[in-house]
Amino acid sequence: MTNPSPKRNPLYEMEMEVLEEGREWMRQRLEKKLQKKAEAEGRISPPQPTANKECPIPDTADPEHGG
Numbered sequence: 001m002t003n004p005s006p007k008r009n010p011l012y013e014m015e016m017e018v019l020e021e022g023r024e025w026m027r028q029r030l031e032k033k034l035q036k037k038a039e040a041e042g043r044i045s046p047p048q049p050t051a052n053k054e055c056p057i058p059d060t061a062d063p064e065h066g067g
Helices: 010-041
Strands: none
Touching: none
């Protein structure tokens, strides 16, 4: 008596299908949850850099700053 290979086993195939559906369901659930959180926060991600006059970012194309 031989057991069918996992790829030919109907129960194995069904299990793999259920696992894939579960992953997709969780992905959609997480996407909706994150979208709701993003809308509640009202911010754009990633955050936009702000001008910091105390520590300016050097312009690399400027010869005075080694560019």
